[in-house]
Amino acid sequence: MSIELRHLRCFLAIAEESSLTRAAARLHLTQPAVSRTLAALEQHLGIRLVDRSTHHLALTSEGLAFRDRAATALAAFDAAVDPAGLRRRPLRLGHAWSAFGPYTTPLLRRWQREHPGTPLELLRVDDRTAGLARGEVDAALLRGTVEAPGLVTEELATEPRVAALPSDHPLAARSRLALGDLVGETVVLNTVSGATTLALWPAAARPAATLTVANTDDWLTAIAAGRGVGVSSASTAALHPYPGVAYRPLPDAPPLPVVLAWRDAFPHPATEALAALAREIVAETGTAP
Structure with missing residues (x-):
């Protein structure tokens, strides 16, 4: 057979x-x-x-x-075998949340202007590789360490981390927080597509209670409802304001890498052009705030 x-x-x-x-x-x-x-x-x-x-x-x-x-x-x-794709194959760019942060709009606008023959489709996929490992996209903007066979990654930028709290939480009254401030709290973890794990804290001082969710929307909802606190990147605070959620800087947390990933085998022909444009935009704009 x-x-x-x-x-x-x-x-x-x-x-x-x-x-x-x-x-x-x-x-x-x-x-x-x-x-x-x-x-x-x-x-x-x-x-x-x-x-x-x-x-x-x-x-x-x-x-x-x-x-x-x-x-x-x-x-x-x-x-x-898709006839339309043979004529004008789009470049599908996946992301799990926040896309390319503050660089998202410049990337999309410049790509459209400089590569009009190859449409760039930005797709949100709630998956650790934003659908890349499953073949749903051609490349992906990911955060944190990516460990998946057959993928090539390039770090493009880093983002500071922030704490996300219920807006009426006592810690929300502070202008900034430390990881240690969250140890006594229930931490909401997006275990499907998120980049935060308990390994972010020192082994001897980790939160004892966690609540797991499957995507950014459920993560925000749980925090707003007072079920716990969370940690994410600064682009989450900028691109995902949410009623009942307050974001505060976490200066002692290591910055979160933002990487472009693609499959090593049979990459989309425009992948290198995408990586080059992404690098150029970051260089012109500077590291994400």
Whole structure:
């Protein structure tokens, strides 16, 4: 047996729907047909991709790794055979939050002016690599350390960190804070796309309580509701003002790197031009405040 695109599409539908029944409905197939396709794929690979032993279908560790590769392969194939893309292939630039901070508008405007033949599409994807590892975008603006196989990264700038507090919190009365001021608080962590972890604090003095969320919107909502405090970059404060949330500088926290990332294999032809323009804009404007 050889792997065909239908096997990849079937597996990705299962991965995204977390259900054989919903995957079958999405693909307009019967559930037995979906089960047979998955079984054939697993037999060919010699690994178990889906754990069927739990009440809710879940991917195995091998399945999680294969999901990213399958998505990248399918995205590359679809882009290759798309007639519109062959004529005018856009450059899809992902981000999880705050895009390129204060450089976002200059980047978009100058790209449109200097590269009119290649549309630049800015896409928010709530994922640690902003959809890059899954093939949803061609390049991504990310923050913090990025550890994903097959990606090339270039640090473009750094951003100071800020604390985010409920506006009526006693600490909000101060003009600036230290990491130690937050140790006794519940810290809200965006574990899907965020760059803040407990490792930001010294091992001997870390917050004991955390609340996990899946995206920036839920992070802001939790803080405004008084469920905890958070740490993010200065661009979050500038681009995401939110009722009930106060931002305060954290001078003792290490700055957060802002990086441009792209896939090492088969990068978009305009990737180097994007990196060069991003570097130029940062050099002209200076480090983000």
